[in-house]
Every structure is written in structure tokens, then in C-alpha cells.
Amino acid sequence: MEYKAVKLVKRPTLNITPDLFEVVTLETAELQEGEVLLKQTHMSLDPAMKGWMSPDTNSYIPPVGLGEIMRSSGVAEVIESKNEAFPVGAQVMGMIGWTEYAVSTGEGVQVLPPGLPADAVLSVLALPGLTAYQGLMNMANPKAGETLVVSGAAGSVGSMVGQIAKAEGLRVIGTAGSDEKCRWLEDELGFDKAINYKTANLEEALAEAAPEGVDVYFENTGGPVQLAVFDLMNAHGRIIVCGMIADYNTDTPAPGPNWISIIKKRLTIQGFAMPDHWDQVPDMSQKMAHYWMNGQVKFRAHKLQGLESAIEGINLLFTGGNNGKLMVEL
Amino acid sequence: MEYKAVKLVKRPTLNITPDLFEVVTLETAELQEGEVLLKQTHMSLDPAMKGWMSPDTNSYIPPVGLGEIMRSSGVAEVIESKNEAFPVGAQVMGMIGWTEYAVSTGEGVQVLPPGLPADAVLSVLALPGLTAYQGLMNMANPKAGETLVVSGAAGSVGSMVGQIAKAEGLRVIGTAGSDEKCRWLEDELGFDKAINYKTANLEEALAEAAPEGVDVYFENTGGPVQLAVFDLMNAHGRIIVCGMIADYNTDTPAPGPNWISIIKKRLTIQGFAMPDHWDQVPDMSQKMAHYWMNGQVKFRAHKLQGLESAIEGINLLFTGGNNGKLMVEL
Numbered sequence: 001m002e003y004k005a006v007k008l009v010k011r012p013t014l015n016i017t018p019d020l021f022e023v024v025t026l027e028t029a030e031l032q033e034g035e036v037l038l039k040q041t042h043m044s045l046d047p048a049m050k051g052w053m054s055p056d057t058n059s060y061i062p063p064v065g066l067g068e069i070m071r072s073s074g075v076a077e078v079i080e081s082k083n084e085a086f087p088v089g090a091q092v093m094g095m096i097g098w099t100e101y102a103v104s105t106g107e108g109v110q111v112l113p114p115g116l117p118a119d120a121v122l123s124v125l126a127l128p129g130l131t132a133y134q135g136l137m138n139m140a141n142p143k144a145g146e147t148l149v150v151s152g153a154a155g156s157v158g159s160m161v162g163q164i165a166k167a168e169g170l171r172v173i174g175t176a177g178s179d180e181k182c183r184w185l186e187d188e189l190g191f192d193k194a195i196n197y198k199t200a201n202l203e204e205a206l207a208e209a210a211p212e213g214v215d216v217y218f219e220n221t222g223g224p225v226q227l228a229v230f231d232l233m234n235a236h237g238r239i240i241v242c243g244m245i246a247d248y249n250t251d252t253p254a255p256g257p258n259w260i261s262i263i264k265k266r267l268t269i270q271g272f273a274m275p276d277h278w279d280q281v282p283d284m285s286q287k288m289a290h291y292w293m294n295g296q297v298k299f300r301a302h303k304l305q306g307l308e309s310a311i312e313g314i315n316l317l318f319t320g321g322n323n324g325k326l327m328v329e330l
Numbered sequence: 331m332e333y334k335a336v337k338l339v340k341r342p343t344l345n346i347t348p349d350l351f352e353v354v355t356l357e358t359a360e361l362q363e364g365e366v367l368l369k370q371t372h373m374s375l376d377p378a379m380k381g382w383m384s385p386d387t388n389s390y391i392p393p394v395g396l397g398e399i400m401r402s403s404g405v406a407e408v409i410e411s412k413n414e415a416f417p418v419g420a421q422v423m424g425m426i427g428w429t430e431y432a433v434s435t436g437e438g439v440q441v442l443p444p445g446l447p448a449d450a451v452l453s454v455l456a457l458p459g460l461t462a463y464q465g466l467m468n469m470a471n472p473k474a475g476e477t478l479v480v481s482g483a484a485g486s487v488g489s490m491v492g493q494i495a496k497a498e499g500l501r502v503i504g505t506a507g508s509d510e511k512c513r514w515l516e517d518e519l520g521f522d523k524a525i526n527y528k529t530a531n532l533e534e535a536l537a538e539a540a541p542e543g544v545d546v547y548f549e550n551t552g553g554p555v556q557l558a559v560f561d562l563m564n565a566h567g568r569i570i571v572c573g574m575i576a577d578y579n580t581d582t583p584a585p586g587p588n589w590i591s592i593i594k595k596r597l598t599i600q601g602f603a604m605p606d607h608w609d610q611v612p613d614m615s616q617k618m619a620h621y622w623m624n625g626q627v628k629f630r631a632h633k634l635q636g637l638e639s640a641i642e643g644i645n646l647l648f649t650g651g652n653n654g655k656l657m658v659e660l
Contacts (some may be wrong), residue, residue: 003379051594060565214447222589235390248590255585259552260578262571262601263382264390269599271592 001028004307005099008070011055011063015249016318016326020053021098021311028101036086038076038102038109039093042118043070045151045326046127046156047317048273050248060273070098070310073126074116082119086111093121098310100330120292123156123299123325127274129288132160135240137168137287139270141217144169147210149229152220153194154181155317156325157242160288160297162191163216165218167296170216173209175202175225177320184323189298202228213237222246222254230257241271249318300324331358334637335429338400341385341393345579346648350383351641352401358431361552366416368406368424368432368439372448375640375656376457376486380602390603391432400428400433400640403456405448411528417439424450428640430660450622453486453655457604460489460617464571464607467498467617469600470546474499477540480558481527482550485513486655487572489519490618490627491548496520497626498545503539505532505555507650514653519628532558543567552576552584561585563595571601579648598644630654 002025010020020148022028031037052064074096078086083106086092094109096102096301114120121128135157136142147222148165152158153174162185174185175197181192193209195202206228213234219226223246233239247253261267277284291297302322304313309328316322333357341349361367383395385428394401404426408416413436415421424439426432442451453459465487466472478495483486483504492502492515504515507526519592523539525532535546536558543564549556555574563569577583607614622625632652634643639658646652648651 056594108649126420183347211427219589226473244588244593247588251589253588255587256589257586258574258577258583259549259571259586259599259601260558260566260583262599263574263603264386266390266601266603266606267599267602268601269589269592269597271589271594271598273593273596276596 001099002026002031003028003100004149005069005097006307006310007067008064009055009066010141011066012050012053014251016314018311023308028098028105031082033078034102034105035082036078036083036104036106036109037080037105037249038092038096039079040076040096040100040330042098042104043072043074043098043328043330044122044126045304045314045317045328047243047248048127049314050318055157059076061275071095072097073122074293075112075121075148076102078278085110091116091118093126098307100307106243119120119143119301119303119325121297122327123301124160124288124292124297125285128156128325129160129275129297130281130284131157131242132164133284133288134274134280135218135242135272136216137160138277138280139272140218140238140240142170142216143167145171146215147171147173147212148216148218149173149175149206149214149222150218151175151223151225151229152199152243152245153185153191154323155220159185159189159218159299163189164189165216167294173206175221181323184300190298197225199323201247205233206232218242220245220257227257230261233267234266235260237265237267239267239269241269245318302326304328306330331432332356333358333430335427336640337397337401338383338394339396341396342383343381344646346380348641353638354389359433361410361412361433362411364435366408366413366436366439367410368422368434369409370404370406370430370432370660371449371659372452372639373404373426373428373640374452374456375634375644375647375658377573377575377578378457379644380648398642401425403452405442405451406432410417421448422567423456424516428551432477439442441525448634449631449655449657452657453475453631454490454618454622454627455615456657457545459490460611460614461572461604462494463614463618464610465548465572465602466491466494468548468607468610469602470548470568470570471499472546472564474498474614475501475543477501477503477542477549478502478546479505479536479544480548480605481505481542481552481553481559481651482573483521483524484653486551488512488548488550489515489629492521493519493627495546497621497624501540503536504567505551507629514630516597527553527555531562532618536562546570548572550575557587560591563591563597565595567595568599569597569599571599575648605652627631632656634658636660
């Protein structure tokens with residue numbers, strides 16, 4: 001059976017442009033013993049992909065090889081199987097890539113409980129939810145009553161961070177790039193305050209929203225929010241650095257704050273990346289499923305249509321043009 | 331009995347200038363029950379004093395009040411006593427201040443084992459040694475075989491950090507501000523490499539000295555060393571921020587590095603200040619005494635003479651003009 005896939009053929013210099021990719025038509029191979037044929041239904045687009053395309057050898061995961069199918073996680077249906085762990089008709093999640101079909105040995109592929117909507121899987125149980133949980137609950141040591149600021153709050157990770165923090169009893173302030181996103185954060189997700197960083201006087205708005213200072217800062221963006229929040233950190237504050245999306249598409253990344261406050265306030269700043277924490281995924285998935293079943297985390301999905309829509313669509317993540325978890329419906 | 335003391339009468343705006351201080355002549359009071367009269371013999375001068383003089387309310391310890399005797403630690407002899415825990419003739423250590431004599435209730439004052447040279451006490455067992463131990467051993471989780479860089483390596487804290495790290499089996503690289511200091515670090519203290527940051531090509535010299543990258547960076551200075559070391563950090567590297575002496579005497583502190591590498595390399599950056607760790611002091615003093623008795627830590631003292639020499643002399647800490655632990659002999 002013929003299907004389409006997208007290969008990475010060139011590395012980005014600054015922006016992600018269509019010439020980095022090549023759409024190819026492939027033929028599904030005969031299954032070997034132990035293999036399954038997956039038909040992907042929902043493909044996740046995440047900011048981390050920029051790093052996966054880049055030649056940088058300092059990153060936490062090897063880049064996608066040139067000529068290889070672009071890496072991504074997704075939800076798929078098993079349509080043929082020579083592996084009893086993956087019955088035909090099962091819904092699965094895994095690193096499937098930018099492709100309509102994939103043959104897999106089942107390694108790194110998980111069968112999902114029946115009846116889970118694919119968009120909830122990609123938003124809550126997959127990378128965004130796990131990343132939010134790891135950074136906030138396993139690293140930042142949040143305590144009820146403390147004040148948290150999350151940048152990129154309407155993003156797939158940020159929206160989960162804020163909602164988990166609310167579920168855990170923190171005061172939650174988010175920054176986002178449009179009034180519509182801010183209304184969603186406050187009205188639908190229950191953030192105590194959402195600030196449009198493009199139009200607000202950031203220093204004033206943050207100081208007003210956090211009258212007792214900031215105990216935990218969950219950093220997804222960098223940019224002006226970083227400096228403004230840094231000045232409001234309380235003694236013994238914790239900063240979790242998860243993303244710097246404002247600086248991914250520039251070759252002159254903005255400098256960070258001076259380190260004197262790190263001493264005066266005895267701050268801890270920690271970076272992390274999920275590949276260091278795969279062993280905790282089953283436990284974290286359960287925790288996220290629990291919040292979801294309790295109605296404590298909501299999501300919205302921004303769905304593109306068709307494999308090739310990923311090529312241009314991924315840039316929505318860097319312009320802030322997406323409203324909700326970005327994914328491609330196949 | 332008449333004695334001299336130095337009061338803080340003005341807060342520094344940028345530099346520490348003589349007009350911030352007033353030398354006063356006081357009279358020792360009659361001892362009350364429980365009190366002791368201390369004759370200070372050695373008074374410590376430390377970079378932290380700049381912060382103690384400053385109005386900044388964000389710091390880890392309240393500033394010295396205007397009109398109060400300037401704060402400092404020192405070694406003293408008990409010359410009169412109405413407190414049996416402090417017999418006449420005992421040598422003690424405590425926060426005695428810029429004064430020749432002091433009446434104390436004994437609170438915060440420790441009796442020292444007999445026979446310890448006062449300069450060793452102030453260099454190894456007092457603030458510098460404790461600070462080095464806390465930051466390196468209790469926070470940075472150093473492992474034998476790892477590579478450590480310490481800035482301000484010839485300073486009172488930096489020289490202890492490097493020697494403790496050597497004792498614990500790390501590869502130790504230090505930066506300092508003169509060739510003489512670098513020779514002392516390599517020839518006397520056993521550093522694997524010392525780099526004169528004023529004359530070396532920092533990036534090249536550090537890369538050559540740390541061919542396997544840097545696992546632990548102990549930051550005492552800020553400035554150009556910070557950015558150069560930051561680029562060499564290994565994955566899961568730890569940065570301990572203890573001092574930023576390059577930025578204390580400027581009103582335009584230099585920006586820090588961009589945070590993208592914090593994610594890519596999953597770095598942890600931690601600031602600390604000793605007042606958070608007083609409860610661990612007895613344990614840490616023992617550990618430092620142990621290194622010292624084993625000949626694993628050496629020191630050199632830069633001794634000024636007479637109380638009033640502190641007023642101009644403290645600036646040696648900010649110009650790098652001191653060679654060794656700065657103290658005043660009274």
C-alpha cells in the first residue's frame with residue numbers, strides 16, 4: 001500500500017522553511033514476525049522539534065539524520081499485526097514520525113486504554129503533560145499557597161503547568177501573547193491571572209498579580225517575561241527552564257539576567273529535558289490521567305489537516321499562532 | 331579602658347569610601363553576670379561585607395544599621411569573664427565587628443581548641459572554609475574524576491574550594507588575576523591548572539585545560555570567566571553561585587548567559603549564602619579541620635595592621651589586590 005511520509009533533507013539555519021523537507025511516497029513492506037503496521041491518526045507538533053532538526057551536538061537527543069523521516073510522537077491504530085501485544089484495532093501512542101503509516105516492532109509504542117480521544121492523549125498524556133508534570137512536580141517542589149508564574153501559559157506545556165499548579169493549591173499567573181489566550185486561561189482553565197505580554201506593562205502587571213512575590217517560575221519562552229519575573233523571585237525561589245521559544249528562531253539569543261540575585265535570593269535554576277526521565281513516564285502518565293479524569297486539566301487542540309500541513313504549520317509554534325496543542329489529523 | 335571601633339555611618343552607592351565610616355573611641359563597660367570582655371586579635375575582611383553595608387532589602391541578612399559598629403568575624407582573647415563557658419585566656423571566634431574590644435554574652439561566640447593559629451582559624455575554619463565546603467560538598471555533588479572550575483581561585487573561598495576538590499579527587503582549574511597567584515595555585519596548592527584571566531585567551535585556555543568539559547563551576551566572580559566556563563559545561567553540570575565580585579562595585583551589572591544551554595545541558599544553577607546553613611557549621615568545621623590536619627588545605631593570609639587599616643584595606647577584595655585571606659591584625 002502506498003503512503004506519504006516527510007523526510008528531513010536539510011538542517012535549519014534560523015527558521016524552519018519548506019525546503020528542509022521532502023515529501024516522499026513509500027510502499028508498506030510485508031510484516032515480519034513481531035512487527036505491526038500502524039496507521040497514524042494524529043501527529044503531534046512540538047517546539048522541541050526545532051532542536052531535533054538542528055545540527056547542534058550539545059543537545060539532549062541526537063538530531064534527526066538527514067534523509068530520515070522527521071521525528072514526532074503520535075497516536076495510531078494497529079491495522080495489521082504479527083505481534084500479539086498489539087492486536088488489530090488497538091489505539092497506540094509512540095514516536096511514529098511524519099508519516100501516514102509505519103511498520104514498528106512495538107518498541108517504544110504503548111497500547112492506550114480504549115476510548116481515550118486522540119487529542120486528549122497528545123495533550124495530556126503525551127509529551128506536553130509529562131513535561132509539565134516532571135518540571136513542576138518532580139523538580140520545582142511546589143507548595144500550596146505559593147505563587148507560580150508560567151510563561152507561554154497558553155502553550156501545550158504551559159497550560160498543563162498552570163492547571164496542575166492550581167490543582168495543587170498554588171496561586172497561578174500566566175503570560176501569553178493574545179487577549180483571547182488570556183481569557184481562555186482565566187475563564188476556562190482557572191488561572192488567577194493571565195497577562196498579555198505583548199500589550200501589558202509587564203513589570204507592573206506581574207508585580208500586581210504577585211503581591212507576595214514569585215516562588216516558582218516555569219520558563220517556556222525567555223524574552224522580556226524572563227527578566228521581569230526574575231526580579232520578582234522570592235528568597236529560595238525555584239526556576240524551571242523548560243523552553244526558550246523566544247530565542248529558538250534567532251541567531252542572537254538574548255542575554256540572561258545578571259547572577260547577583262541568584263546569590264541574594266538563593267535561587268535554584270534547573271534545566272531539564274524529558275529523555276532523562278523516560279523511566280518515570282508510566283508513573284507520570286497515571287498522575288496526569290488522574291488530573292484529567294477529575295476534570296482538573298482541560299486542553300484545546302489546534303488541528304491541522306493532512307500530513308503535508310506540518311511543513312508550514314510547525315511555525316505556528318514559534319509565532320504563537322496556534323491556539324492549543326498543535327497536531328495534525330491524518 | 332578606652333578602645334577604638336569603626337561605625338558605619340553612610341551606605342555605599344558604588345564604591346566603599348572612607349566617608350562611609352567613623353572611627354570612635356569608646357570605653358569598656360563593667361561586665362554584667364554572664365558577660366565576657368573580648369580583645370580582638372584578628373579581624374576578617376570578606377567580600378560579603380559590601381552587601382552588609384548596602385541598603386538592599388533583598389539580601390540574605392539585614393544590613394548593618396547606620397551608626398552601628400561595622401559587622402565582621404574575628405578571633406579574640408577572653409580577657410575578663412563573668413561566664414564560665416569562656417575562661418580568661420581562651421581564644422574564641424565570632425562576629426565581633428570592627429572594634430578592638432567587645433563585651434559579649436557569648437552568644438554566637440565559640441571557644442577554639444588551644445594552639446590554633448588565628449590566621450588559620452579565619453582562613454580555614456571560619457567563613458571562607460565553611461562557605462567553600464557548603465557550596466562544593468553539600469550542594470554541587472562533586473565526584474572523583476570530574477572537572478571543576480573555580481573563579482576567584484586565589485581568593486579566600488576559591489582557594490579552599492579548589493583544595494577540597496583536589497582532596498576529593500577532581501581535576502581542578504582555577505582562574506585568578508595575576509601570574510603570581512596562578513603560580514601559587516599550581517605550585518603550592520596543587521591545582522591542575524591556573525589561568526590568568528586578565529592575560530589569557532580565556533576560551534582557548536579553559537578549553538585546553540578542560541578537554542572533557544566542565545562538570546562543576548564554582549562561581550565567585552562573574553565577569554568574562556562566567557561566560558567562557560558556561561559554554562564548556564557538560565550535560566548535567568552544576569553551577570554554584572557564591573560570589574559575583576566583578577559586579578559588586580558597578581551599577582551596571584553585566585548580563586548573564588542566555589538560558590538555552592540550561593535546557594540543552596540540563597544544568598542546575600544554585601545560589602547560596604551561609605546564614606541559611608548555620609546549623610551545619612559544627613559539622614563543616616570538623617570536616618575543614620580534618621582537611622587542614624591532613625595537610626590537604628593550605629592558606630596564606632594577607633594581614634593589614636591596626637583597626638583603621640580596614641577602612642581603605644577592604645577595597646583590596648574588589649580590586650584583587652590582596653594575596654590570600656584578607657585580615658587585620660590588631
